[in-house]
Amino acid sequence: MAPGHMIPLVDMARQFARHDTVTVKATIILSNLNAPQFRATIERDKQQGFDISIRQVTFPSAQLGLPEDFGRSLSSATNLVELMKFVKAISMLKQPVEDLLREDRPDCIVSDFLITWTVDLAAKLGIPRLAFHVCGFFPLSVHHSLTKHKPDSDPFVVPGLPDAVMMTRRQVPDGVLACGENAEDYDDYEVAAKSIVENAAEKEVASFGVVVNSFKELEPAYVEHYRRIIGRKAWQVGPVALCNKDTVDKAQRGNNDDDNNNNNYYLDNWLSAKEPNSVVYVCFGTMTLFSATQLREIAIGLESCGQPFIWVVPANNDDQEWLPEGFEERINNEGKGLMIKGWAPQVLILEHESVGGFLTHCGWNSLLEGVIAGKPMITWPISAEQFSNEKLVTDILKIGVSVGNLEWTRTIDVYKGSITGKNIAKAVNKVMDVGAEEAMEMRKRAKALSDEAKKAVQRGGSSYNDLDSLLQELMQVKKM
Numbered sequence: 001m002a003p004g005h006m007i008p009l010v011d012m013a014r015q016f017a018r019h020d021t022v023t024v025k026a027t028i029i030l031s032n033l034n035a036p037q038f039r040a041t042i043e044r045d046k047q048q049g050f051d052i053s054i055r056q057v058t059f060p061s062a063q064l065g066l067p068e069d070f071g072r073s074l075s076s077a078t079n080l081v082e083l084m085k086f087v088k089a090i091s092m093l094k095q096p097v098e099d100l101l102r103e104d105r106p107d108c109i110v111s112d113f114l115i116t117w118t119v120d121l122a123a124k125l126g127i128p129r130l131a132f133h134v135c136g137f138f139p140l141s142v143h144h145s146l147t148k149h150k151p152d153s154d155p156f157v158v159p160g161l162p163d164a165v166m167m168t169r170r171q172v173p174d175g176v177l178a179c180g181e182n183a184e185d186y187d188d189y190e191v192a193a194k195s196i197v198e199n200a201a202e203k204e205v206a207s208f209g210v211v212v213n214s215f216k217e218l219e220p221a222y223v224e225h226y227r228r229i230i231g232r233k234a235w236q237v238g239p240v241a242l243c244n245k246d247t248v249d250k251a252q253r254g255n256n257d258d259d260n261n262n263n264n265y266y267l268d269n270w271l272s273a274k275e276p277n278s279v280v281y282v283c284f285g286t287m288t289l290f291s292a293t294q295l296r297e298i299a300i301g302l303e304s305c306g307q308p309f310i311w312v313v314p315a316n317n318d319d320q321e322w323l324p325e326g327f328e329e330r331i332n333n334e335g336k337g338l339m340i341k342g343w344a345p346q347v348l349i350l351e352h353e354s355v356g357g358f359l360t361h362c363g364w365n366s367l368l369e370g371v372i373a374g375k376p377m378i379t380w381p382i383s384a385e386q387f388s389n390e391k392l393v394t395d396i397l398k399i400g401v402s403v404g405n406l407e408w409t410r411t412i413d414v415y416k417g418s419i420t421g422k423n424i425a426k427a428v429n430k431v432m433d434v435g436a437e438e439a440m441e442m443r444k445r446a447k448a449l450s451d452e453a454k455k456a457v458q459r460g461g462s463s464y465n466d467l468d469s470l471l472q473e474l475m476q477v478k479k480m
Helices: 003-018 036-047 080-091 094-104 117-125 137-148 180-185 188-205 220-229 247-251 260-272 292-304 327-333 346-351 364-373 386-396 421-432 437-456 462-479
Strands: 026-031 052-057 109-112 129-133 209-212 234-236 279-283 309-313 337-341 355-360 377-379 400-402
Touching: 003 026, 003 036, 003 052, 003 109, 003 129, 003 364, 003 462, 026 036, 026 094, 036 052, 036 247, 052 094, 094 117, 109 117, 117 129, 129 188, 137 220, 137 386, 220 234, 234 462, 247 346, 260 337, 260 346, 279 292, 279 346, 292 309, 292 327, 292 421, 327 337, 346 355, 346 364, 355 364, 355 421, 364 386, 364 437, 377 386, 377 421, 386 400, 400 421, 421 437, 437 462
Parallel strands: 026 052, 109 129, 129 209, 209 234, 279 309, 279 355, 309 337, 355 377, 377 400
Antiparallel strands: none
16 A cells, blocks of 8 residues: 555556456455545546456554544555554455455455465465565565575675676665564664565465566566576566556546646646757655755756756645755746656656656656656665665666665655765766767667567567466466
């Protein structure tokens, strides 16, 4: 229950329902708090003849003494106590979900890998459970290696991977290090996070298999590594965002608020007035919290880089004392920049021809959306598996440049780093300098990956074929 998990899960359900060699009925179970933002999209799919629907369960906020809208997203949790209440609330959904499954009698359950009780529920009902991973095969392989071989030097090469991937201990999630003899060095949050992830890994092994939002051509060595070396039964079915084919779907992906229509019209006009590949799009996802000092440095860096930019900032950040004096007035008057508060139609923005680079926190969904659009990236990982994702972008695929952040930060903390405006401008210009050979090569590689991504989900493509193989296998299980 976080946007970065729900949105691709819903897209994947739509991908299942649209598959044209096997007839599939897809039912999406969402909480009462999150179902409304997806209803219009699913209704459009139904009108096109696809057998897809939403069932909802009530998130038990009141039973745990939480605000009514607390369960909308994991980002609602701001401390360990609230995090554990959030986890407890999800566990309380088991019986309502079981009731729905007994009514609908599905042939398979697909759930986020963190919702581990679906494994036992699937076994109880005698049907397969598939775990959905919100990240790709490369970060999954890195994580598996780090949990199996604890880093004992700094920096270190991640053991056992097809490529020599160099990392430091400061870039490794705390939950991976919070184990064994050194567990006392970490606080309760890290230990709790580690316990949750370890439980998910154990349940994943007990599942029928894993579905991953990726495509073979993006990380071919790691698809094979995950399947053959780690030994997981897995299918790649992405990029699932490509099921959004028309402008309305792209504009409302994860947000059905009609009030955004006028904003999107203005945004398109603003972008269309810029030169091709000239605009930097800046977005750090839904859960990154920057300090006021760091936000100010971002503003300084964007203004000084000399490129027009679109910067998505948190909707609840009304206190703008962190902005350099006269910043908004200058960028508005000169048409140099645009600040969007809250949600932005990221897929639409990235695919616009005037956007030439993407400054990103390296969340997997954002990474894939950047790849689909064929945009080189300026990488600024913060938490989760984002430092692994950065290595894929900068070292393996060579379609991006790091801004220079060196330290993993827990998501619910305010990020305490200090990347200067000068560093930000330098990284942005390295990607956006269309005359420089390095920038041109990055752009060519990004465009080639974009073409491969689109082919992957078309008939005969790698992800299309993998999804077809999965569905055929599930049909065989049903006959047993």
